Amino acid sequence: MNRNPNLQGYKGRVRELLLSAGVEVGDEVRVVRDGEVYEGVLAPRIEYGGEDFIVVKLRSGYNIGVRVSDGKVQVEKLPARREVRYKSPVIPEAKATLPSVAILGTGGTIASRVDYRTGAVTPIFSADDLYGFTPELAGIARIDVETVFNIFSEDMTPKHWSIIAYKIGEYVSKGIDGIIVTHGTDTMGYTAAALSFALRNLPVPVILVGAQRSPDRPSSDAALNLIGAVTAAAYAPFAEVVVAMHKGLSDDEVAFHRGTRVRKCHTSRRDAFKSINSDQVAVYRDYKIEMLTEDYRRRGEDGFRVEAEFEERVALIKFYPGFDPKIIEWYIDDGYRGLVIEGTGLGHVSSRCIPALKRAVDSGVFVGMTSQCLWGRINMSVYRTGRELQAVGVVPLEDMLPETALVKLMWVLARVDDVGEARRLMLTNIAGEIFRRTSFRWYA
Numbered sequence: 001m002n003r004n005p006n007l008q009g010y011k012g013r014v015r016e017l018l019l020s021a022g023v024e025v026g027d028e029v030r031v032v033r034d035g036e037v038y039e040g041v042l043a044p045r046i047e048y049g050g051e052d053f054i055v056v057k058l059r060s061g062y063n064i065g066v067r068v069s070d071g072k073v074q075v076e077k078l079p080a081r082r083e084v085r086y087k088s089p090v091i092p093e094a095k096a097t098l099p100s101v102a103i104l105g106t107g108g109t110i111a112s113r114v115d116y117r118t119g120a121v122t123p124i125f126s127a128d129d130l131y132g133f134t135p136e137l138a139g140i141a142r143i144d145v146e147t148v149f150n151i152f153s154e155d156m157t158p159k160h161w162s163i164i165a166y167k168i169g170e171y172v173s174k175g176i177d178g179i180i181v182t183h184g185t186d187t188m189g190y191t192a193a194a195l196s197f198a199l200r201n202l203p204v205p206v207i208l209v210g211a212q213r214s215p216d217r218p219s220s221d222a223a224l225n226l227i228g229a230v231t232a233a234a235y236a237p238f239a240e241v242v243v244a245m246h247k248g249l250s251d252d253e254v255a256f257h258r259g260t261r262v263r264k265c266h267t268s269r270r271d272a273f274k275s276i277n278s279d280q281v282a283v284y285r286d287y288k289i290e291m292l293t294e295d296y297r298r299r300g301e302d303g304f305r306v307e308a309e310f311e312e313r314v315a316l317i318k319f320y321p322g323f324d325p326k327i328i329e330w331y332i333d334d335g336y337r338g339l340v341i342e343g344t345g346l347g348h349v350s351s352r353c354i355p356a357l358k359r360a361v362d363s364g365v366f367v368g369m370t371s372q373c374l375w376g377r378i379n380m381s382v383y384r385t386g387r388e389l390q391a392v393g394v395v396p397l398e399d400m401l402p403e404t405a406l407v408k409l410m411w412v413l414a415r416v417d418d419v420g421e422a423r424r425l426m427l428t429n430i431a432g433e434i435f436r437r438t439s440f441r442w443y444a
Contacts, residue, residue: 009045014054014068018042021075028078031056031066038064039078094142099177099234101140104167105147106160106183134223141234144176153184153191153210158310158410161194165308168199168206172304178205178233180226185210185264185272188243192259193407194310196241196431201303205233208259209244212270221246221270228254228284236289238296240432242281246270254284260404260433263374276374277399277435277442295432311413314338316406318372319349325356332359338366338409338422341394342402347371347378348385354392361393366409366422368395370402375443395423398434408433 005024007015023029023042031038031054040058052069066073137143148167149160168179183191192208199206209229211222229244241259248271255271261278279293313336317327331339339360343349347369349357360367369389371378377399380386390396397405405426412425427434 010054011051014051017068017073017075018054021077023075023077028080029056030076030078032074032076033066033068034072038066040064094138094140096142098140098142100142100144100175101178101180101230101233102144102146102171102176103180103182103230104164104171105145106149106156106164106181107151107153134226136223136227137230140227140230141177143230144171151184153187156184156187156191158194158312161191161198161310162308164191165195165198165306168195169304169306172202172204176204178207178230178236180229180233181206181208182226183208183210185212185245189262189264189273189401190403190407192241192243192257192262193401193404193431193433194411196259196433197408197411198306198308199241200305200307201301202239202241202297203300203302203304204239205236205299206241207233207244207256208241212246212268212272221251224251225254228256231284231287232256232282232289236282237291237299238281239299239301240281240297243273244284245273247280247283252285255280256282256284258432260408260431261401263401263403275442276401277377277438278432279442307411307415309414310407310410311337312410314340314406314410314413316340316342316402318342318402319344319353321350323350323353325353328353328356328360332356332363332365336365337413339368340397340402340405340409341367341369342372343369344372346382346386347380347389347396348383349389351385351388354388357389357394358392361419364419366395366413366419366426367393368397368405368409368426370397370400370405372402374401377438395426397426398436399438400433404433 007018008025010018025042025044027042029042038056040056043055043057043063045055052067053065054068055063055065057063148164164181171179188208188210195206207229209225211220211225225244242256243259243262244254244256247253247255257273257275258278258281261275262273263276264272265274266272281293281296282289282291315331315336317339319341341349357367369378369380378396380390380396409426412422416422
């Protein structure tokens with residue numbers, strides 16, 4: 001008997017029933033309850049779902065939940081039908097004269113596929129699979145692929161950012177023409193910001209690319225995003241960290257957003273990513289890259305280095321009506337070195353928070369203010385509350401996105417101990433995260 005059967009999400013009585021029947025997720029089963037017979041594939045359960053159901057993917061493709069708690073249920077393992085397995089595509093050969101591009105896999109939907117036997121979305125593509133899945137890439141560049149790790153983006157941490165940055169450094173030192181990082185979309189903006197600060201004076205493009213729908217779905221955005229990203233990595237004139245995702249709902253354009261200016265603004269649309277308080281850097285259309293701004297770092301400039309350490313004792317705190325200042329006190333008492341406040345409007349929180357914020361500043365904690373509004377910029381000199389916050393030492397962080405400010409503060413506090421020096425660096429434009437003027441035309 002398998003001592004470690006795959007019974008993902010099954011617990012308690014139901015798990016014992018499945019164990020006694022010798023079945024696991026993916027097996028063909030017959031479930032009989034009160035004389036009704038259901039046949040299909042045992043599907044995985046949501047970990048925190050109710051414990052009293054067996055989920056079966058019927059041969060029609062639909063899932064059904066069979067309740068165990070209020071009826072007599074029998075489970076029988078059936079002989080396996082001919083199994084349909086995913087077959088890795090053949091990696092095409094590219095011409096030796098083409099530019100060289102590295103694809104570094106870190107996971108996410110772009111590196112996932114649906115297991116149609118069980119219905120689960122699983123992160124099982126390797127970076128090689130991505131290359132083979134889009135054979136058009138062979139006509140664009142010579143691809144070097146490496147899977148750095150394979151995780152969903154919600155599991156990404158500052159330690160992962162450092163690993164990615166140093167891996168990119170290795171490829172830059174080899175003379176690569178451009179680098180792609182495949183990444184889950186949910187926290188891709190954070191990683192893009194982290195790499196923007198960690199990779200100083202880049203000589204080549206570093207492009208994060210993801211997908212809202214897995215590559216094996218007919219409506220997937222993965223192929224176009226990847227083709228656009230590789231084209232930019234090979235031929236674009238800019239040398240910055242950018243995010244490459246669909247520009248619109250059609251499969252014809254990929255937008256490139258500066259890594260410190262991008263946010264995912266929709267849960268599921270393929271054009272979910274927007275540049276905030278900034279122009280897009282470029283767009284891929286008609287098989288070529290078109291620049292949309294002249295404000296970018298050029299390829300081939302000198303001085304590249306990796307500075308990929310991040311101080312993790314930094315928090316992003318969202319203010320809301322009724323916010324309890326004890327939350328701020330907790331971070332002070334727990335030894336946090338920096339706080340980024342996501343305030344309202346021009347940069348405000350309740351006056352009830354001012355004593356706690358003063359204590360934070362007096363304790364040597366850097367406190368910076370951003371806005372929940374996203375578009376526009378902080379101006380804490382308009383209203384009394386803003387002036388009072390500045391008086392106790394809260395620093396207005398111009399037009400930085402809250403998540404960019406968080407990542408930047410992590411990066412800054414890994415380099416300096418002095419709060420005054422941290423303030424200077426936080427108000428210095430390092431990677432396009434601060435503009436001194438904000439254009440109304442950027443509002444989407």
